[in-house]
Amino acid sequence: MALVPVAEALERLLDGATALSGESVPLADAAGRVLAEPVVALRTQPPFNASAMDGYAARSADVASVPARLSVIGVAPAGRGFTGIVGKGEAVRIFTGAPVPEGADTIVIQENVRDLSGGQIEVTEPTSAGRNIRRAGLDFLHGDVLLEKGRLLDPAALSLAASANHPSLTVVRRPLVAIIATGDELLPPGSELGPDQIISSNAYGVTATAQSVGARALDLGIAADRQDAIAALVRKAVEAGADVIVTLGGASVGDHDLIQDVLTGEGMRLDFWKIAMRPGKPLMFGRLGNIRCIGLPGNPVASLVCSQLFLKPLLARLGGRNYRQDICAARLAAAMHANDLRQDYVRAVVREEAGQLVATPFSIQDSSMLRMLADANGLIVREPFAPAAEAGDECSVLMLR
Numbered sequence: 001m002a003l004v005p006v007a008e009a010l011e012r013l014l015d016g017a018t019a020l021s022g023e024s025v026p027l028a029d030a031a032g033r034v035l036a037e038p039v040v041a042l043r044t045q046p047p048f049n050a051s052a053m054d055g056y057a058a059r060s061a062d063v064a065s066v067p068a069r070l071s072v073i074g075v076a077p078a079g080r081g082f083t084g085i086v087g088k089g090e091a092v093r094i095f096t097g098a099p100v101p102e103g104a105d106t107i108v109i110q111e112n113v114r115d116l117s118g119g120q121i122e123v124t125e126p127t128s129a130g131r132n133i134r135r136a137g138l139d140f141l142h143g144d145v146l147l148e149k150g151r152l153l154d155p156a157a158l159s160l161a162a163s164a165n166h167p168s169l170t171v172v173r174r175p176l177v178a179i180i181a182t183g184d185e186l187l188p189p190g191s192e193l194g195p196d197q198i199i200s201s202n203a204y205g206v207t208a209t210a211q212s213v214g215a216r217a218l219d220l221g222i223a224a225d226r227q228d229a230i231a232a233l234v235r236k237a238v239e240a241g242a243d244v245i246v247t248l249g250g251a252s253v254g255d256h257d258l259i260q261d262v263l264t265g266e267g268m269r270l271d272f273w274k275i276a277m278r279p280g281k282p283l284m285f286g287r288l289g290n291i292r293c294i295g296l297p298g299n300p301v302a303s304l305v306c307s308q309l310f311l312k313p314l315l316a317r318l319g320g321r322n323y324r325q326d327i328c329a330a331r332l333a334a335a336m337h338a339n340d341l342r343q344d345y346v347r348a349v350v351r352e353e354a355g356q357l358v359a360t361p362f363s364i365q366d367s368s369m370l371r372m373l374a375d376a377n378g379l380i381v382r383e384p385f386a387p388a389a390e391a392g393d394e395c396s397v398l399m400l401r
């Protein structure tokens with residue numbers, strides 16, 4: 001089977017991936033979620049002409065020239081408006097957020113007023129009509145579309161939805177990705193290891209990758225290299241309602257690489273297996289009903305680079321989000337060999353020097369080396385059959401952080 005080019009693999013994996021169905025969540029739990037429906041204002045804000053300042057509501061004709069003496073006929077705190085009418089020569093003590101009483105058409109701020117006692121004030125600065133008044137509907141009107149479908153619920157969006165009187169919102173269901181590690185050699189972190197064993201690490205990075213685009217991750221643990229053990233966890237994933245099943249390891253050609261057989265045995269239709277990418281060649285993709293199955297290579301760096309390139313955009317789409325890789329132009333700090341048929345993602349340190357990005361590739365690119373991946377902040381992307389490059393040549397970098 002020919003190796004599938006990276007772009008084609010991504011296209012096939014994303015084919016038909018659209019936002020999952022909506023669900024209602026209380027506003028208090030809606031931060032970071034994506035709207036499945038627009039938010040329409042259920043009220044007008046402010047619902048009345050409101051004072052924007054602490055001071056005195058008056059008639060502008062009375063305070064156009066100063067000094068002006070007025071009689072205070074009442075008080076209007078926020079939440080309790082004055083119900084009378086402000087007549088000529090009169091004022092109402094008013095506070096920020098209170099409705100402007102009938103008859104008044106301006107607010108004199110209290111800094112521009114002297115209290116003469118006996119219910120009299122003297123206005124010391126002329127104040128024109130409409131000053132310090134927020135007109136009804138200044139912010140929004142009942143029926144206005146305030147937030148579009150697909151909007152990420154950030155702090156401003158949440159407060160706006162609350163102000164529009166929504167106690168709950170309809171948001172896109174968060175995709176669920178079930179993660180299955182495979183391998184007789186693997187034990188969870190914190191274990192006493194036998195001589196032939198290592199720690200199962202990939203699930204943690206894959207979980208974090210999924211969560212970074214708002215998905216939920218269900219770590220189903222480690223299956224031994226036996227068909228029945230792997231199949232049992234695949235069934236668990238299906239029962240849990242996974243939208244995506246990610247397997248770790250067992251994707252290659254060894255005698256113990258059982259993933260593809262098990263998944264097809266469970267009903268998966270294989271879409272592709274093996275792509276023209278380094279690291280990540282054994283990547284596998286198929287569909288088990290509506291569930292997308294991604295077989296990530298076991299090598300830790302390959303599993304995380306493939307998560308970044310394939311799993312992240314898929315989960316973002318299912319969650320109703322836009323996701324674009326952060327690709328930048330940079331200069332190479334070192335020469336690079338001509339590339340072969342696999343698109344190469346070369347771990348590198350990217351720094352800004354004299355206003356431009358400079359990428360220094362690590363000299364070793366073994367896909368088992370997690371420490372180097374953690375030290376890298378970018379991946380130099382080398383197209384298949386890219387010619388040899390010199391230090392100083394332009395390159396393309398996928399930024400990781």
Ligand SMILES: Nc1nc2c(c(=O)[nH]1)N[C@H]1C(S)=C(S)[C@@H](COP(=O)(O)OP(=O)(O)OC[C@H]3O[C@@H](n4cnc5c(N)ncnc54)[C@H](O)[C@@H]3O)O[C@H]1N2
Binds near residue numbers: 201252279281
């Ligand atoms: N003859 C060939 N051998 C290999 C090929 C090939 O094309 N022909 N491809 C190589 C490439 S590329 C990769 S990547 C690996 C991936 O193979 P698998 O997906 O089958 O992975 P495993 O063999 O199960 O494991 C590889 C390696 O990674 C470790 N591993 C596995 N899972 C985890 C985990 N959850 N956490 C940490 N480390 C894990 C495992 O112990 C192995 O060391 O195959 C090459 N071989």
Ligand code: MOO
Binds near residue numbers: 277280297
């Ligand atoms: O995916 Mo493999 O990394 O090319 O070792």
